[in-house]
Amino acid sequence: MSQPHIRILATGGTIAGIAGSAIKHEYRAGEIGIDEYLEKAGGLGLGAELSGTQIANIDSANIGPAVWDALHAAAQGALAEDDCHGVIVTHGTDTLEETAFLLDQVLPAHKPVVVVGAMRPADAVGYDGLRNFANAVRVASDPQAAGRGVLVVMGDRVFAARDVYKVRTRGTEAFRGFPRESVALVTPASLEWFGAPWRNGTGAAFRWTADLPEVAIVYVHAGLDAEALRRQVGPGTRGVVIAGVGEGNMPDAVRGELAKLAREGVRVVRSSRADEGLVDREPADDKRGFVAARALNPQKARILLQLLLASGQGDPAAIQRAFDGG
Structure with a gap:
């Protein structure tokens, strides 16, 4: 059986950040390019074929309509490809919930779309980015992830874009969901959904425009x-x-x-x-x-x-x- 093909759309953030020290608090977001990142992830045995596109490589505080426009176009194009089984967006955590919610409104739900980030830069002790990324690949590769709209994977939990929000500035358990908590639990080896898909057969709620009022x-x-x-x-x-x-x-x-x-x-x-x-x-x-x-x-x-x-x-x-x- 062939491996699922997952398209990675990279925007930067802490998941691609570098501190220059394993214990330093300060770091630079968006330093690692998607090709280098996929090379690091390639040795994890994730069971999927990964290809990447660099949309941006910035701190997510600088995310706005211009990046959203490019991100939407790339995601829409990937989802339309027959050989693409799902899309992952790597993103900084500060505005992750906003990008995830926006994409949830302007993308169809027939294939998985997963947004993922990290709370620690790539060279820090206890870097959570590769585990979160491996979890995101697990989710995006699962056919049962379709029909749920855009999902967010952080800290071994899967959240719906409408529910997820950032609650902490430090620590890897930095996201929660409201009014629903997580909709699944995930590890690189397992995935357990808590309910059936809720957006089966639905297209995008809105047409995207970069000219937001x-x-x-x-x-x-x-x-x-x-x-x-x-x-x-x-x-x-x-x-x-x-x-x-x-x-x-x-x-x-x-x-x-x-x-x-x-x-x-x-x-x-x-x-x-x-x-x-x-x-x-x-x-x-x-x-x-x-x-x-x-x-x-x-x-x-x-x-x-x-x-x-x-x-x-x-x-x-x-x-x-x-x-x-x-």
């Missing part, structure tokens, strides 16, 4: 006032995501100013700054024109709102349905 995230804190809010909303801003306290709450003056912005055509989404913040609709949301983010954190809510606005969707009720149903 401006959506601001406003972080609510004690003492935030309407004037401070207005300073964060420019003339080209088409949406505002509120990282609210508690269940998407905010000071009364800020709520009033946002209602005014909503009447002016700016779409407003209430999310929570809490790690596990589920935001339901309030009775007054209809009157104010607000949308509840449900389980999406502010950074993912921003991406979904950008995609909706870019697709021409501006009706708050329709936007709410998209947040409810993903």
Whole structure:
């Protein structure tokens, strides 16, 4: 039986980082190219044919629409090839959840797509990158990974892109899922799914465009006032995501100013700054024109709102349905 062919799309990050010391804290992200990385991985006996494309080699703090555009094109092209069984994206962990969620919205789900990173650079004691990568190959090679949308592999766990978020700045168990925790456990030798695929037969939810509209995230804190809010909303801003306290709450003056912005055509989404913040609709949301983010954190809510606005969707009720149903 022939080995599955997995296409690796590399963007840099800590998984390709170098410190120059096994114990040094500081390091340079995105130093190892994909060809060198695959040479290192080649001796692991991963049971798959691997080919790589270097999309970028940068710190993931610098990821944005230009890299997403190239990444989407490469992933879409790979998934369309008959001999490609799955795609792996290597990525820095700081914005990994945003790239994974974006790709989940703009790629079809008929083949596995896995995003993977590392918390320690390649020359550090206890480097986790090669194990995470081996786990990602295991997942991307499994036919049962299809129909689940984009998946994230970190720390022997598999997460759905919609659920995953980074919870720690150090240590290899740095990611969790909400409202679902991990959807599978994985090692280089085993893979156990916790349920059936949930996106069988579905195409991409949105067509990709690199021309994403401006959506601001406003972080609510004690003492935030309407004037401070207005300073964060420019003339080209088409949406505002509120990282609210508690269940998407905010000071009364800020709520009033946002209602005014909503009447002016700016779409407003209430999310929570809490790690596990589920935001339901309030009775007054209809009157104010607000949308509840449900389980999406502010950074993912921003991406979904950008995609909706870019697709021409501006009706708050329709936007709410998209947040409810993903």
